[in-house]
Amino acid sequence: MTNISHTQQSRLLRWKDVQPRVGICRSQAHAMIQEGTFPASVKLGARASAWVESEINDWIESRINASRRQGGAA
Template sequence: MNAATKFDHVADRLIKMSEVEFITGLSRPTIYRRMRDGQFPLGIKPGGAETRWLESEVRDWLAKTLTKRTIGPAND
């Protein structure tokens, strides 16, 4: 079994803030503000002090944000 197939069953990754910033283009303070306001996926702390995010949740959030930009709000 090679490395690629060994981890095929892993459905998601926990990603660091730096990767969240890279994927979203948002700054650290903006990410935490949006989390506080319920406008961004909440992070988790899986055993340490550093917060991680599920990559799928961050990418889903980005896709929804881009969809809003493309089609606009429903009741404009």
């Protein structure tokens, strides 16, 4: 079961759409997924994955908030 409300539209994004938003490379994203610090992908098939758009947006927002709390330091 997912935590996304029914009123919020869910969209799946492929890596080519995620990467420009998050500014990290695919290998870094996969390392961060293993660490639990980046949203996990959703398997679409044997060789295809995607990310839930709202989870990516939440991750971006959390990075912005963390940066602001640290006084702008990354």
